[in-house]
Amino acid sequence: MNHPDTYRDGPDETGHFGNFGGRFVAETLMPLILELGSAYRVAKEDPIFAQEVARYFKNYVGRPSPLYFAERLTPQLGGAKIYFKRDELNHTGAHKINNCIGQILLAKRMGKSRIIAETGAGQHGVATATVCALIGFPCVVYMGEVDIARQQPNVFRMKLLGAEVVPVTSGARTLKDAMNEALRDWVTNVEDTYYLIGTVAGPHPYPEMVRDFQSVIGDEVRRQLSDLEGKGRLPDTLVACIGGGSNAMGLFYPFLDDEEVTMIGVEAGGEGIGTGRHAASLNAGRPGVLHGNRTYLLQDSDGQIIEAHSISAGLDYPGIGPEHAWLHEAGRVQYVSATDSEALEAFQLCAQLEGILPALEPAHALAYVIKIAPTLPSDHIIVVNICGRGDKDIFIVADALGVSL
Amino acid sequence: MITVAPKTARLEKCFENLHAQGRAGLITFVTAGDPNPQCGLEIMKGLPDAGADVIELGMPFTDPMADGPSIQAAGLRALDAGQTMRGTLDMVRSFRGDNQTTPIILMGYYNPIYSYGVNSFLADALEAGVDGIIVVDLPPEEDNELCLPARIAGLHFIRLATPTTDDARLPIVLRNASGFLYYVSITGITGVGAAGADAVTSAVRRLRSHTDLPIAVGFGIRTPEQAGSIAREADAAVVGSALVDQVTKGIADGRDPVEAVLSLTRELADGVRQARNRVLS
Numbered sequence: 261m262n263h264p265d266t267y268r269d270g271p272d273e274t275g276h277f278g279n280f281g282g283r284f285v286a287e288t289l290m291p292l293i294l295e296l297g298s299a300y301r302v303a304k305e306d307p308i309f310a311q312e313v314a315r316y317f318k319n320y321v322g323r324p325s326p327l328y329f330a331e332r333l334t335p336q337l338g339g340a341k342i343y344f345k346r347d348e349l350n351h352t353g354a355h356k357i358n359n360c361i362g363q364i365l366l367a368k369r370m371g372k373s374r375i376i377a378e379t380g381a382g383q384h385g386v387a388t389a390t391v392c393a394l395i396g397f398p399c400v401v402y403m404g405e406v407d408i409a410r411q412q413p414n415v416f417r418m419k420l421l422g423a424e425v426v427p428v429t430s431g432a433r434t435l436k437d438a439m440n441e442a443l444r445d446w447v448t449n450v451e452d453t454y455y456l457i458g459t460v461a462g463p464h465p466y467p468e469m470v471r472d473f474q475s476v477i478g479d480e481v482r483r484q485l486s487d488l489e490g491k492g493r494l495p496d497t498l499v500a501c502i503g504g505g506s507n508a509m510g511l512f513y514p515f516l517d518d519e520e521v522t523m524i525g526v527e528a529g530g531e532g533i534g535t536g537r538h539a540a541s542l543n544a545g546r547p548g549v550l551h552g553n554r555t556y557l558l559q560d561s562d563g564q565i566i567e568a569h570s571i572s573a574g575l576d577y578p579g580i581g582p583e584h585a586w587l588h589e590a591g592r593v594q595y596v597s598a599t600d601s602e603a604l605e606a607f608q609l610c611a612q613l614e615g616i617l618p619a620l621e622p623a624h625a626l627a628y629v630i631k632i633a634p635t636l637p638s639d640h641i642i643v644v645n646i647c648g649r650g651d652k653d654i655f656i657v658a659d660a661l662g663v664s665l
Numbered sequence: 666m667i668t669v670a671p672k673t674a675r676l677e678k679c680f681e682n683l684h685a686q687g688r689a690g691l692i693t694f695v696t697a698g699d700p701n702p703q704c705g706l707e708i709m710k711g712l713p714d715a716g717a718d719v720i721e722l723g724m725p726f727t728d729p730m731a732d733g734p735s736i737q738a739a740g741l742r743a744l745d746a747g748q749t750m751r752g753t754l755d756m757v758r759s760f761r762g763d764n765q766t767t768p769i770i771l772m773g774y775y776n777p778i779y780s781y782g783v784n785s786f787l788a789d790a791l792e793a794g795v796d797g798i799i800v801v802d803l804p805p806e807e808d809n810e811l812c813l814p815a816r817i818a819g820l821h822f823i824r825l826a827t828p829t830t831d832d833a834r835l836p837i838v839l840r841n842a843s844g845f846l847y848y849v850s851i852t853g854i855t856g857v858g859a860a861g862a863d864a865v866t867s868a869v870r871r872l873r874s875h876t877d878l879p880i881a882v883g884f885g886i887r888t889p890e891q892a893g894s895i896a897r898e899a900d901a902a903v904v905g906s907a908l909v910d911q912v913t914k915g916i917a918d919g920r921d922p923v924e925a926v927l928s929l930t931r932e933l934a935d936g937v938r939q940a941r942n943r944v945l946s
Contacts, residue, residue, distance in 0.1 A: 274806065282806075282807060283804065283806050283807065284775060284802045284803065284804075284807060285730075285802060285804060286730065286731045286801050286802060286804070286825070286827075287804050287824075287825045287826065287827050287829075287830060287838065287849070288731075288827040288828075288829050288849065288852055288853075289829075290804040290805075290806065290829075290830075290834075291829045291830070291831070291834060292829070430734065430737050431727060431728065431737070431741070436728060437728075440728050440729075440730050443730045443731075444730065444731070444733075444853075444854045447730075447731060447852060447853060447854060448852055448853040448854065448857075448858075449852075450829055450852045547779075548776045548779060548780060549774075549775045549776045549779055549802065550728060550776060551728075551730070552802070557776070559776070559780065561780075562749045562750055562777060562780065562781075563726075563750070563776045563777035563778070563779065563780025563781065564726065564727045564744060564777065565727045565728050565776070
């Protein structure tokens with residue numbers, strides 16, 4: 261594939277990143293998607309909208325999140341200089357809130373009055389319930405029955421925030437089915453409802469819009485590293501975990517045209533790619549169409565979707581954002597994987613050496629950093645996105661380590 | 666605008682005959698291979714004699730985003746029983762061994778077709794005896810994917826119009842439509858809720874001012890009375906979830922699911938056939 265002049269001008273008008281993306285939705289939703297697209301176009305060009313988003317980022321989310329030099333992990337690994345982008349310090353404990361602030365303000369501008377969302381681990385559900393409480397909108401969150409059982413604290417958190425959590429009993433009863441159910445709600449309640457998608461997937465304009473709202477992560481890293489390491493100093497390597505891929509898109513996007521910056525997305529390798537029990541859509545899937553976009557999917561030879569598996573509920577999705585699929589085929593970003601047990605080890609190492617409990621999602625990114633840092637020189641700068649905090653995961657970690665709480 | 670003539674004339678003949686008889690048609694949706702391949706084939710083969718004028722055959726998919734609980738469950742039941750895309754095309758082939766007239770429309774989602782390969786799928790579907798396709802997650806904005814190749818290959822591409830398809834958008838929806846126009850009478854998923862007769866009447870009249878294609882109305886039609894009410898205005902009534910529910914109920918009650926589906930089909934067909942007589946009398 262030829263290198264394009266820029267990797268930052270996607271998607272095209274029809275929502276495509278190369279061959280990926282698009283608008284594969286039922287006719288009932290098509291007018292809504294088009295309305296959303298034009299509303300977002302207008303908002304994106306409106307400085308007042310940008311100011312409003314920035315104000316909530318600063319005063320409500322607590323941005324900018326720090327860029328922290330990992331001062332014990334770095335010497336322990338004995339190679340590259342490691343920085344943590346600390347998006348786990350955001351209000352609600354993950355990067356998800358960045359996107360939710362942007363979309364709720366857009367929904368308000370559009371005159372919508374009811375918000376629906378899907379959630380897997382519950383982080384996006386909590387972030388959505390939070391911004392709905394903030395703005396005063398009713399909120400319905402669809403969550404698979406299986407996920408509800410393993411993420412009880414987040415379920416209760418959403419309820420405290422005033423959201424209605426609807427258990428999804430169809431299909432495999434996890435994130436992909438929650439997304440199906442949210443789409444079914446939207447197709448039924450077309451007049452007043454805004455569907456607040458939590459990742460860089462779904463029909464156009466969602467992948468673009470969510471990426472734009474998350475790009476604050478990479479924009480901050482550029483400024484912060486310049487302050488810490490000298491004017492204009494770029495990171496050498498960026499590392500982020502990938503489920504749908506929103507935190508990774510947010511970190512990578514501002515640097516896509518900085519050729520000297522290497523980017524690595526870490527998929528969930530589950531019990532190992534060879535076992536078939538994983539969530540590595542790019543490493544082990546093939547292109548298909550689901551949830552409104554063409555992207556890499558875990559599917560069988562007949563085009564039926566295969567359930568993903570990961571110790572991290574937030575990475576447990578059989579697809580990936582279409583822009584990642586395109587960056588993968590273009591070779592601009594490398595996509596690797598880390599297994600459940602590698603993520604668990606990284607989780608513990610980070611807790612013990614840095615006093616930070618990362619979520620199991622970024623623990624996958626850390627696992628890969630642990631692998632490559634020792635092989636790199638000490639002037640090589642790695643920035644890894646710690647996109648969520650691990651408090652929500654302590655029961656899962658305890659269980660995996662054979663500890664009963 | 667596509668000018669390639671369809672390779673099969675079954676659908677056109679069907680609507681011509683219905684027109685000559687002065688009645689609307691009954692379009693029955695069943696999921697291919699539900700509850701298992703053998704039973705599913707028997708249901709399909711029995712539908713024309715029970716009064717179905719057109720058969721919509723659902724291609725099972727794990728993630729049917731526009732379907733309600735009944736059709737979701739039917740798809741998973743069929744997949745669990747081993748249904749594949751090849752199996753679905755084989756069913757059509759077997760049906761065509763006995764029946765050369767009843768139009769067959771395959772209905773479903775894009776991924777299983779995309780995975781099969783668009784060109785192979787179109788060639789195999791035509792060869793098996795399929796007349797048209799309905800793909801729920803392919804709006805006109807994605808016509809290059811399957812709609813245009815299908816039309817060029819000589820298959821009908823049946824388009825859905827919905828209450829959210831306004832007058833400005835209708836021409837876009839109709840641009841490459843063929844066979845008939847399927848009006849989804851409610852905003853929502855299959856098998857849940859029904860539109861009022863007045864709303865359907867005014868919607869069908871609005872559609873007629875935009876197209877000469879026959880208009881079928883579906884979503885939420887469960888009883889012979891409802892089917893009859895639709896049949897007074899539209900060219901065909903589509904029933905899906907209610908028939909699929911008969912499979913579920915038949916199994917639960919220990920009855921033969923084939924007979925359960927066909928018996929409701931007979932009642933629905935009566936409702937449709939008598940609809941306009943009732944208006945006249």
